Amino acid sequence: MLKDNEQLTFDGNKYDFRALVLRTVSDLSVAKGGEAIRSLEEIHCAAGIRENVETYRQACFSLFRSAEFQRIFRALGADLIDQHYAGKGFLQTTPTVRIQLPGADSTSYHCDAWYGHGGSVRSFWMPLTRVSDGNTLYLASDKSSSEQCIAEIGKSMATLRQINEISKRYCHPINAKFGELATFASYMIHGAERNRQDISRVSFDFRIASNEDDLGSKSRTNFYSRQELDGTAGASVSESTEKMVGITYSNSCCGASAKSQLLLCTAFADSMGIDVVGNESEIYVFDHLPVLRSHIESSGFKINCVVVFGTDIFEGNEDLAKSVLEAADRSNMAIVFSSESVIYRKGMSKENVIGRLRGKAVA
Numbered sequence: 503m504l505k506d507n508e509q510l511t512f513d514g515n516k517y518d519f520r521a522l523v524l525r526t527v528s529d530l531s532v533a534k535g536g537e538a539i540r541s542l543e544e545i546h547c548a549a550g551i552r553e554n555v556e557t558y559r560q561a562c563f564s565l566f567r568s569a570e571f572q573r574i575f576r577a578l579g580a581d582l583i584d585q586h587y588a589g590k591g592f593l594q595t596t597p598t599v600r601i602q603l604p605g606a607d608s609t610s611y612h613c614d615a616w617y618g619h620g621g622s623v624r625s626f627w628m629p630l631t632r633v634s635d636g637n638t639l640y641l642a643s644d645k646s647s648s649e650q651c652i653a654e655i656g657k658s659m660a661t662l663r664q665i666n667e668i669s670k671r672y673c674h675p676i677n678a679k680f681g682e683l684a685t686f687a688s689y690m691i692h693g694a695e696r697n698r699q700d701i702s703r704v705s706f707d708f709r710i711a712s713n714e715d716d717l718g719s720k721s722r723t724n725f726y727s728r729q730e731l732d733g734t735a736g737a738s739v740s741e742s743t744e745k746m747v748g749i750t751y752s753n754s755c756c757g758a759s760a761k762s763q764l765l766l767c768t769a770f771a772d773s774m775g776i777d778v779v780g781n782e783s784e785i786y787v788f789d790h791l792p793v794l795r796s797h798i799e800s801s802g803f804k805i806n807c808v809v810v811f812g813t814d815i816f817e818g819n820e821d822l823a824k825s826v827l828e829a830a831d832r833s834n835m836a837i838v839f840s841s842e843s844v845i846y847r848k849g850m851s852k853e854n855v856i857g858r859l860r861g862k863a864v865a
């Protein structure tokens with residue numbers, strides 16, 4: 503059993519995430535006309551990173567979805583599940599990268615349960631650089647201090663600044679280096695301070711849930727089961743052998759404007775490495791979604807997915823959702839629900855989509 507707050511170690515040579523991330527950011531810096539980066543502690547020297555750190559974050563996310571990264575990430579996840587979850591657990595498919603340059607602020611204090619993670623879900627936080635007071639994560643020492651902190655925050659309608667000030671008193675810096683892995687429960691308060699050091703922090707974090715029923719508001723498709731870690735089933739987008747190519751699609755969608763639907767679909771497809779080759783709108787007077795069905799069944803585009811705003815395209819109609827998913831199964835077409843980050847593919851539970859419609863029926 504893992505404690506509320508624990509620091510593990512792993513073999514950094516076997517699981518050399520640091521080298522992959524360093525290569526990615528260094529290549530990007532050179533591509534932008536800058537210098538190669540010698541260590542991630544110096545990532546602030548990368549070309550253009552001060553002006554736009556997001557470009558570098560997105561390059562890391564692309565790496566995280568690549569087969570090269572996923573191979574060692576899944577192997578480490580399988581090890582962690584075998585060692586600490588008796589071989590039964592669910593690993594988040596893609597970690598989140600954090601880049602904190604000298605002088606920069608970072609994540610406000612919070613506990614992950616506030617963001618919809620289930621009670622038994624744990625965070626695993628991996629520094630890829632040396633971290634200590636100033637450029638690290640600050641974490642409550644145990645469950646009771648975290649609970650005290652949350653109780654103190656709850657006494658008043660605390661502003662975000664007050665939440666940070668209160669939490670700071672309960673949290674302590676993690677001193678660590680690459681090869682170490684901090685893990686803590688979803689009720690544990692944590693956050694970061696302004697980086698007062700002259701070295702950058704690069705870290706990534708991911709979650710493991712002990713059971714499928716406790717993923718909180720997160721989708722099952724965002725997690726690998728232990729069995730899926732052994733094979734290719736349930737692999738993330740870029741792990742599947744086929745490149746995803748799709749169209750974006752909009753309809754009346756509970757009142758979301760066509761423009762905002764298109765913006766989200768396009769941005770989400772881009773973030774997932776999906777090529778978008780067209781856009782189609784539904785004929786609004788029909789509620790059986792004939793345009794969507796025609797592209798699922800035999801599109802004029804060469805596509806293997808349709809990217810939609812979210813399950814709101816069904817406007818709460820479970821039967822409609824079921825029949826569209828069945829049509830997608832017959833055509834082996836994936837449906838990408840952007841707002842929920844759910845990619846529905848043949849063989850997945852339809853409940854993962856349909857369950858989201860309950861209580862949303864539109865009269």
Ligand SMILES: [Fe+2]
Nearest residue numbers: 612613614692
């Ligand atoms: Fe967090």
